[in-house]
Amino acid sequence: MRRKVNQAINLSDYKDIWVIGEQREGKIHPVTTELIGEAKKLAEGTANQVMAVVAGHKIEEEVEKLLYYGVDKVYYINSPLLETFSTDGYSKAIAELILEKKPEIVLVGATSIGRDIGPRLAAKIGTGLVADCTKLEIDPSDGKLLQTRPAFGGNLMATIICPKNRPQMATVRPGVMKKAVHEANAVGIVETVSPTLKAEDIAARVVEMIQSGKKRVNLTDAKIIVSGGRGIKGPEGFDLIKALADKLGGEVGSSRACVDCGWIDHMHQVGQTGTTVRPVVYIACGISGAIQHLAGMSDSDYIIAINTDPEAPIFKVCDYGIVGDLKEVIPAMMEEVDKLNVFEL
Amino acid sequence: MKIIVCLKQVPDTNEVRINQETGTLIRDGVPSIINPDDKNALEEALRIKAAHDCTVTVISMGPPQAKDALKEALAMGADEAILLSDRAFGGSDTWATATVLAAAIEKIGSYDIILCGRQAIDGDTAQVGPEIAEFLNIPQVTYAKKIDFKDGKAIVTRYTETGDYVIESKMPVLLTAIKELNVPRYPTVKGILNAYAPGSDNISVWGIDDLTIDATQIGLKGSPTNVYKSFVPTKSKTNEMIDGLNGKEKAAKLIGKLSDLKLI
Ligand SMILES: Cc1cc2nc3c(=O)[nH]c(=O)nc-3n(C[C@H](O)[C@H](O)[C@H](O)COP(=O)(O)OP(=O)(O)OC[C@H]3O[C@@H](n4cnc5c(N)ncnc54)[C@H](O)[C@@H]3O)c2cc1C
Ligand SMILES: Cc1cc2nc3c(=O)[nH]c(=O)nc-3n(C[C@H](O)[C@H](O)[C@H](O)COP(=O)(O)OP(=O)(O)OC[C@H]3O[C@@H](n4cnc5c(N)ncnc54)[C@H](O)[C@@H]3O)c2cc1C
Numbered sequence A: 001m002r003r004k005v006n007q008a009i010n011l012s013d014y015k016d017i018w019v020i021g022e023q024r025e026g027k028i029h030p031v032t033t034e035l036i037g038e039a040k041k042l043a044e045g046t047a048n049q050v051m052a053v054v055a056g057h058k059i060e061e062e063v064e065k066l067l068y069y070g071v072d073k074v075y076y077i078n079s080p081l082l083e084t085f086s087t088d089g090y091s092k093a094i095a096e097l098i099l100e101k102k103p104e105i106v107l108v109g110a111t112s113i114g115r116d117i118g119p120r121l122a123a124k125i126g127t128g129l130v131a132d133c134t135k136l137e138i139d140p141s142d143g144k145l146l147q148t149r150p151a152f153g154g155n156l157m158a159t160i161i162c163p164k165n166r167p168q169m170a171t172v173r174p175g176v177m178k179k180a181v182h183e184a185n186a187v188g189i190v191e192t193v194s195p196t197l198k199a200e201d202i203a204a205r206v207v208e209m210i211q212s213g214k215k216r217v218n219l220t221d222a223k224i225i226v227s228g229g230r231g232i233k234g235p236e237g238f239d240l241i242k243a244l245a246d247k248l249g250g251e252v253g254s255s256r257a258c259v260d261c262g263w264i265d266h267m268h269q270v271g272q273t274g275t276t277v278r279p280v281v282y283i284a285c286g287i288s289g290a291i292q293h294l295a296g297m298s299d300s301d302y303i304i305a306i307n308t309d310p311e312a313p314i315f316k317v318c319d320y321g322i323v324g325d326l327k328e329v330i331p332a333m334m335e336e337v338d339k340l341n342v343f344e345l
Numbered sequence B: 001m002k003i004i005v006c007l008k009q010v011p012d013t014n015e016v017r018i019n020q021e022t023g024t025l026i027r028d029g030v031p032s033i034i035n036p037d038d039k040n041a042l043e044e045a046l047r048i049k050a051a052h053d054c055t056v057t058v059i060s061m062g063p064p065q066a067k068d069a070l071k072e073a074l075a076m077g078a079d080e081a082i083l084l085s086d087r088a089f090g091g092s093d094t095w096a097t098a099t100v101l102a103a104a105i106e107k108i109g110s111y112d113i114i115l116c117g118r119q120a121i122d123g124d125t126a127q128v129g130p131e132i133a134e135f136l137n138i139p140q141v142t143y144a145k146k147i148d149f150k151d152g153k154a155i156v157t158r159y160t161e162t163g164d165y166v167i168e169s170k171m172p173v174l175l176t177a178i179k180e181l182n183v184p185r186y187p188t189v190k191g192i193l194n195a196y197a198p199g200s201d202n203i204s205v206w207g208i209d210d211l212t213i214d215a216t217q218i219g220l221k222g223s224p225t226n227v228y229k230s231f232v233p234t235k236s237k238t239n240e241m242i243d244g245l246n247g248k249e250k251a252a253k254l255i256g257k258l259s260d261l262k263l264i
Helices: A033-041 A060-067 A087-101 A114-125 A237-248 A258-261 A314-316 A324-345 B036-050 B064-076 B093-108 B128-136 B189-196 B247-260
Strands: A017-021 A050-055 A073-080 A104-107 A130-134 A135-138 A145-151 A156-161 A168-171 A191-195 A203-211 A224-229 A252-256 A281-285 A303-309 A320-323 B002-006 B009-011 B015-020 B022-026 B033-035 B055-061 B080-084 B114-118 B140-150 B153-158 B163-168 B173-177 B203-206 B226-231
Touching: A017 A033, A017 A114, A033 A050, A033 A060, A033 A104, A033 A168, A033 A252, A050 A060, A050 A087, A060 A073, A060 A191, A073 A087, A087 A114, A087 B140, A104 A114, A104 B247, A114 A130, A114 A168, A114 B093, A114 B128, A114 B140, A130 A145, A130 B033, A130 B093, A145 A168, A224 A237, A237 A252, A237 A281, A237 A324, A252 A258, A303 A314, A303 A324, A303 B080, A303 B247, A320 B247, A324 B153, A324 B247, B002 B036, B002 B093, B002 B128, B009 B064, B033 B036, B033 B064, B036 B055, B036 B114, B036 B140, B036 B173, B055 B064, B055 B093, B064 B080, B064 B189, B064 B203, B080 B093, B093 B128, B128 B173, B140 B163, B153 B173
Parallel strands: A017 A050, A017 A104, A050 A073, A073 A191, A104 A168, A130 A168, A224 A252, A224 A281, A281 A303, A303 A320, B002 B055, B002 B114, B055 B080, B080 B203, B114 B173, B140 B173
Antiparallel strands: A135 A145, A145 A156, A156 B226, A203 B163, B009 B033, B015 B022, B140 B153, B153 B163
């Protein structure tokens, strides 16, 4: 039966902030602790508790780890039918629990899996969903959730509300919110729930998982990222980028132009259709600074730009800019770093 | 087999400019295009049509100008095009948009595959596809990069950040396309001539009265989410250009600054 929105529900029946924990092949996805960090921030000074929901099977130990991030409760939806991911199984099981417990806010990671089940959940429950949020706040006047997100390829930011329906649901972009702190002691409890799921409910099932095989780059957690753009002129340009990244203990990023040219794998792409990063230092080498690239790195603490074109838009958003040829500047930077290290000895 | 492709007309966001004073989008003179992922969806439908016996219907909800996108789809090889256009649909969020599209799909009926793009480049939510699937009560596979059929089931490879999943789904199924799925074709001359022939009235237009739909669930009023405010992203940055005689000198100054700030 199809649910409806705007049914004049009693908003005060809804409480607590829920985080839909994502697990892949039995391991909790890092976005989950980011969502918990954000949920705790939103719950501060209110009566709301922070709860996580994890669907799966035989992952008790992994689920208990979440208690060290300061959640009040973890609902563990346990069923053999949830051992591998399915949109049908996960969304049915989680929607059922949301409808029963009535949380006020539900946060989902905007990963390729979260963006698959998020809208399915909202449609099952009968509420709105705000996509790919980069900022969440509580309106102090009436307690509603202000959900801010980029649209039009990052050219515009919009704050969206969901005034008449509950829960207020958002998918949250990975890499943007601060992770919850890992505490020495666990608080909270795990409550195991059995869903009313039947095998026939799952119409689409995973029959094979193909690991990408390549070494995974961890751009999201990197403190320093050195990124190359079309200005590096060819795949071998990444040798220079990597040399600097290695020297600084950082990771290699890329603009989409280089990915599209086949110079580097998509895993390295920073931006709207790549990874969102917020390292302490982001060094953009030979990157013009297109809005879609900026959408993925403009929250970095310090942005450094190296570009031959003094008019390149990247200089408008950088902290320090060098007009120059990266083939000259990068080796010179590496020499200077070597000198520093000598002094430290 | 019957395939229905949902196609959105969007402003080319590469061309979108911002009025810095008012913080609004300047849409004048910005070309409208078929949403890029939707072209991949249509291309896939046409490839399935070439290999199997089936028809391809394209539908779009939007203002009358969205007919241009549908004409282009016909020129590419779609069999039938329907525009869903009515004042009552205006201001729809993804819930309301999916409600209208699902009602149209139900009216078309006896479909085997619904193809959508993963995401529209203007609203950028990637929510409409999965919401349609829920309203139709059919399975979905999003982020599709390869689609095959075997024993009456769809075998779909879907992207994830850590590796692909191969998913076997019952039909009917809703699939959302990403650009890795295929390379969209250009319309043929014959296709263009047929689609754009003067006086050719090859696009049906359906309004609210043509659909079985709950009017409380569509348009601005039926939308659970509302835009509260919008603004141009602003950045406050030190914005210091490092000067020097040559790259070497600039590099030395930069590293000096980063070291002073204890960043390296
Ligand atoms: C829907 C959509 C999504 C997108 N998503 C992304 C995304 O996620 N990430 C992304 O990055 N892009 C994305 N893009 C593409 C984006 O619009 C730009 O095309 C892309 O970022 C440009 O990459 P670039 O800066 O490397 O190349 P260019 O724009 O070609 O810039 C190259 C720069 O290198 C400089 N240069 C040349 N030689 C040298 C040298 N020797 N030393 C120093 N500098 C030099 C040039 O002055 C120039 O500024 C997207 C586009 C669309 C339409
Ligand atoms: C700044 C801004 C922010 C917004 N934020 C939200 C939000 O967070 N949540 C929300 O619910 N709504 C939001 N909306 C409203 C939303 O953009 C519209 O509902 C829009 O009609 C559909 O969403 P989308 O463009 O994101 O499409 P997507 O969900 O990204 O589109 C996916 C696919 O669905 C199909 N499709 C989508 N629209 C149509 C159509 N009209 N006709 C045919 N096929 C179509 C296409 O195949 C498309 O590739 C926002 C609107 C604006 C202007």
